[in-house]
Amino acid sequence: MAWFKKEKSTIPKKVKVPEGLWVKCNSCKEIIYRKELDKNLKVCPKCNYHFRISAKERISLLADEGSFNEIGENLASSDPLNFKDQIPYKQRLSESFSKTNIREAAIAGNTLIGGNPVMLVVLDFAFMGGSMGSVVGEKFAIAAEMAGEKEIPLLSVASSGGARMQEGIVSLMQMAKTSAAISKFKEKSAPYISILADPTFGGVSASFAMLGDIIFAEPKSLIGFAGARVIEQTIKQQLPENFQTAEFLLEHGMIDMIVNRKDLRQTIIRLLFLTTHVKSA
Amino acid sequence: MRYYLDFEKPVADLENKIEELKHLARGKDVDITSEIKKLEKKALTLRADIFSKLTPWQKTLLSRHSERPHTSDYIKLIMEDFIELHGDRKFSDDSAIIGGFARFQGMPVAVIGHEKGRSTKERIERNFGQANPEGYRKALRIMKLAERFGKPIITLIDTPGAYPGIGAEERGQSEAIANNLFEMFRLSTPIISVVIGEGGSGGALALSIGDRLLMMEHSVYSVISPEGCAAILWKKDNAELGQKEYETASEALKITAQDLYELGINDEIITEPLGGAHNDHQETAKMLKKALETHIAELTETPLDSLLKKRYNKFRGIGALQEQAAY
Numbered sequence: 001m002a003w004f005k006k007e008k009s010t011i012p013k014k015v016k017v018p019e020g021l022w023v024k025c026n027s028c029k030e031i032i033y034r035k036e037l038d039k040n041l042k043v044c045p046k047c048n049y050h051f052r053i054s055a056k057e058r059i060s061l062l063a064d065e066g067s068f069n070e071i072g073e074n075l076a077s078s079d080p081l082n083f084k085d086q087i088p089y090k091q092r093l094s095e096s097f098s099k100t101n102i103r104e105a106a107i108a109g110n111t112l113i114g115g116n117p118v119m120l121v122v123l124d125f126a127f128m129g130g131s132m133g134s135v136v137g138e139k140f141a142i143a144a145e146m147a148g149e150k151e152i153p154l155l156s157v158a159s160s161g162g163a164r165m166q167e168g169i170v171s172l173m174q175m176a177k178t179s180a181a182i183s184k185f186k187e188k189s190a191p192y193i194s195i196l197a198d199p200t201f202g203g204v205s206a207s208f209a210m211l212g213d214i215i216f217a218e219p220k221s222l223i224g225f226a227g228a229r230v231i232e233q234t235i236k237q238q239l240p241e242n243f244q245t246a247e248f249l250l251e252h253g254m255i256d257m258i259v260n261r262k263d264l265r266q267t268i269i270r271l272l273f274l275t276t277h278v279k280s281a
Numbered sequence: 282m283r284y285y286l287d288f289e290k291p292v293a294d295l296e297n298k299i300e301e302l303k304h305l306a307r308g309k310d311v312d313i314t315s316e317i318k319k320l321e322k323k324a325l326t327l328r329a330d331i332f333s334k335l336t337p338w339q340k341t342l343l344s345r346h347s348e349r350p351h352t353s354d355y356i357k358l359i360m361e362d363f364i365e366l367h368g369d370r371k372f373s374d375d376s377a378i379i380g381g382f383a384r385f386q387g388m389p390v391a392v393i394g395h396e397k398g399r400s401t402k403e404r405i406e407r408n409f410g411q412a413n414p415e416g417y418r419k420a421l422r423i424m425k426l427a428e429r430f431g432k433p434i435i436t437l438i439d440t441p442g443a444y445p446g447i448g449a450e451e452r453g454q455s456e457a458i459a460n461n462l463f464e465m466f467r468l469s470t471p472i473i474s475v476v477i478g479e480g481g482s483g484g485a486l487a488l489s490i491g492d493r494l495l496m497m498e499h500s501v502y503s504v505i506s507p508e509g510c511a512a513i514l515w516k517k518d519n520a521e522l523g524q525k526e527y528e529t530a531s532e533a534l535k536i537t538a539q540d541l542y543e544l545g546i547n548d549e550i551i552t553e554p555l556g557g558a559h560n561d562h563q564e565t566a567k568m569l570k571k572a573l574e575t576h577i578a579e580l581t582e583t584p585l586d587s588l589l590k591k592r593y594n595k596f597r598g599i600g601a602l603q604e605q606a607a608y
Contacts, residue, residue, distance in 0.1 A: 006402060018411035076601050080544060081535045085514045136599025141477040141597060152580050163482075163504050165513065168534045169546055172504040176490055180461035180596045203504070206443075206483045211463055225454035225483070226445030234445050244450060 027220060029260045035238050036186050041261045050199055050218040050261055054100070055107040058157050062265050063120065067112035071146070076103060080134065087114070089166040092128065100126045105160070109141040110146065113155070114269030116276065119147035121156040123204070124187030126209045133167040137174025140208055144181035147190060153272055154185055154192040157208040162202020175207035182211045191275040193268065196223050196246065196255065211248035213254040214271060217246035223255075284348060288331060288339050292556075295324045330557050335499070337531035337540070338524065341507055342501040345441075348559035350566065352379055352394030352437040355477065358566035359393060359573070368415075371454060375416030377408045377444070378488075379425040382432065384412045386574060391427035393420045393488060394437030394477070409481075411444035414457035417487045421461050424468055433471040433577055436488040436584050441506065443484030465490035466593060471580035475551070475575060476500040476538070477558075490585075492592050493576045494546065496538035497569070498553040501599040502546070507531035526546055546599070548576075 023032050027049035037044070041061065042051040053061070060070055076093070083089040097103055105127040111120050121143045123130040140156065147154040163171040182192060194212025196205075198221035206225055209215075217223060224244035232239060242248045249255045259267050285293040299320050306313045333517070335343070343349075356363050356379075363383035368374040380393030397410035420436075427434045443454055464471065472491030479487070481501030496502065505513075511526040535541070538550045551572045558565040580588065 078602060080600065081533065083533055085533065089368040093441050121406055137600055165505055165510055165534075167600070168504055168536070169502060169541055169544060170600045171487055173546065173596060175483065175486060176458075176462055176596045179459060179490075180466045180593050182594065183463050203483060205456040207462060208439060210453075210456040210459040223455075223566070225443060225458070226450070226451050231445045231447065231450070235447065237447070239447065243447070248451075252451050252453070254456060 006255065010159045023051075026051070036131055043261050047258070048219055049199060050220065052125050052159060054126060055102060055122040055157075058122045058197075059107065059109075059111070059120065061261070062111075062155075062157075062268065064112040064115065068109050068120070070107060070109040071106050071133075072108055072142055074163040075138055077133055077135050077136045077167065079167075080170045081166070083166040083168070087165075088277070092166065094130070096127045100124060102127055104135040105130045105132070106136040106139045107166075108143040110152075113265065114273045115271065116149070116269070118150045118272070118274045119143040119150075119152060121154075123157065123159045125159040125161075125199070128164065129162075130158075131162060131164035131171070132160060132174050132178075133164035133171045134174060134208075136164075137171075137177045140174075140178045144178070144185045145194075147192075148185040149186050151188045151190050153190045153276060154182075155195070155268065156193075156208060156212075157195045158200040158204050159197040160200060160202075160204040160209075162204055172203065175203045178208040179211060182208055186213075187277050189256065191271075193271065195259075195264070196249075198220055199223065201225065201227060203268055210254070213277075216257055216267070217249060217255050218261060218264075219246060223249050283345075286339070286342050286343075288335075291548075292324055292328045292331060295320065295327060299324065300559035314597075317438065327481065329503075332556060333352070336508060336528055337534075338528040340353075340499050340537050341479075341501050341527075341531050341558050343559075344501045346395075346478075346559045347399060349387055349478050350558055350562045351399070351439060352392075352477070354562055355437060355566055355569060356383060356392060358568040360390075360563040361592070363392070366426075367419070368420035370406035371418060372415045375413050375419060375525075376406055377388060377410050377412040377440070378420050379554045380420055382427075385435070385577070386570075388577070389430075389432050390577075391423055391432050391434045392437070393423055393434065395440040395484075395488070397439060397478075404510075404595060411442060412440065412487075413446070413449045414454050417443075417457040417461050420488055421464055421534065424472075426467070426469045428470045429590050431470060433473070434468070434491070434579060435573065435577075436472065436474045436491065438474060438476040438480050438485045438489050438502070440484045441479055442481035443487070451522045458483045458578065461487040462490055466596075467589070469585045469589060470557060471577065471583070471588060472592075473576050473580065475573075476502050476547075477569075481506065490592075491597070492580050492588055492595075493548050495549045495551055495576070496547045497551050497558060497561045497565075498538055499557050500538050501536040502541055503534050503536035505534070507536070510534055517520075546592050571591060580604060 025044040028047035196217040288399040318443040360383035365381040395410040398404040398407035474489035554561040
């Protein structure tokens with residue numbers, strides 16, 4: 001067959017790219033090679049936007065290798081309201097489980113960070129928007145109580161849209177429960193370090209996330225009480241440009257510092273030393 | 282002219298008819314007393330019937346009824362010598378929350394509550410009971426004074442929620458609410474909270490950590506408004522959502538005093554007069570007063586350290602779970 005006869009059929013064919021090979025940055029819209037992004041701890045190499053990472057990724061980023069022992073792994077919601085919208089809440093939960101391979105929106109456990117024993121709670125936005133229901137509240141409360149008993153630091157990483165609507169008033173009361181647990185924990189002299197990742201809103205920001213003795217946030221994370229859309233609809237005004245960003249919160253005195261993901265572990269280790277050691281090392 | 286909600290229409294029609302009859306008969310030589318009595322009895326039965334089967338959405342509307350007694354009404358009706366305190370000492374005074382000291386049955390107490398306001402002008406001034414951070418900070422300031430002076434605290438909850446605004450975010454709405462939750466677990470004095478109307482999410486919670494949670498018969502308390510829930514679930518613009526969706530959402534969310542009692546959230550439901558609190562402020566206030574008396578008496582007899590432990594355990598136990606592999 002002559003080569004020119006083939007021309008017609010080959011030209012319009014679209015080049016197929018394996019899914020997820022390239023990622024678009026949410027912030028600067030740059031197209032990034034996924035491998036490069038992963039190597040960079042899921043931080044955009046161009047604009048320093050910190051992509052959301054899973055709770056498991058976060059734990060391996062922060063914890064000393066092999067030191068993490070999960071607690072409350074099998075805690076599951078009892079579906080207190082027997083909630084149903086288009087699909088029953090229980091089904092939503094099991095779907096989230098198949099999607100994320102974690103049982104709830106928080107993973108808690110004891111671990112070492114730079115050799116320091118710490119209780120760690122990490123939220124996972126991929127599981128129902130990191131929303132706090134009875135299980136997230138319970139895991140946090142158990143972790144805070146254990147940290148208090150052992151008098152070791154408590155560390156949490158928030159990434160959540162807020163309370164879990166499907167658990168109604170019970171989810172609202174988790175704000176109270178986690179705050180109570182922190183109140184008890186703070187009778188001891190160990191620090192509570194709260195890390196805010198993108199996004200931290202509603203019932204999570206208005207409870208344990210903002211109660212850190214020391215609060216860090218990742219760059220450009222969105223943090224606030226009410227969602228920007230709700231505020232816009234209420235006040236019928238355009239919002240300021242950097243509204244509800246980590247930088248905005250720092251400027252308004254709501255957080256202590258913005259820490260790049262690559263420096264997060266080291267910064268925590270330094271801070272743990274400064275806040276927990278009595279004698280010179 | 283009284284303000285009727287849609288579902289009260291049959292009663293409204295009947296009551297208007299009675300008024301008309303009375304008007305017609307005035308100055309004329311006809312005796313319709315027995316006729317009117319009969320109609321009034323019928324109206325009463327009708328009202329009782331309607332109010333015995335209110336849906337959660339109807340209760341939501343009732344809880345927001347503008348004629349319902351507000352915090353300032355209850356203070357006038359059941360307390361004496363109220364001295365209002367103002368300001369958070371940090372930024373400003375938020376009139377969406379009022380608070381101060383007063384005498385209740387002769388006993389000095391701190392009283393704090395959301396105030397929605399009644400006239401249009403006042404409602405705007407009070408931001409419809411939606412507090413900014415300074416409101417919660419003022420409330421905490423007064424609560425801490427109460428602790429120092431050894432006075433019990435009564436909080437009255439009636440808010441659509443914390444205000445979603447630019448200034449609120451700038452001044453730390455989340456921190457203000459979180460800090461109230463945190464501090465209220467440490468306040469070494471009895472705290473009784475009463476949801477008198479609308480218990481809107483975090484803005485309501487920020488004043489209701491305590492030793493007792495009471496709810497008026499037609500009050501609601503929810504993590505999100507039925508409208509907000511419907512908007513999320515059916516992902517439409519608010520314009521397209523209507524009563525049907527709000528009914529479904531408010532039912533699913535379990536927000537009425539009766540639902541919450543079943544869930545073990547509130548300790549008591551305070552009965553309202555037939556037709557709702559707005560029909561009879563005096564009578565409603567009397568019921569509230571009676572309930573408060575009982576609970577204050579119980580709480581002031583409890584040693585403070587056991588009070589704080591019980592307070593902790595109460596909230597610690599909500600949504601406590603067993604390990605189970607459900608999926």
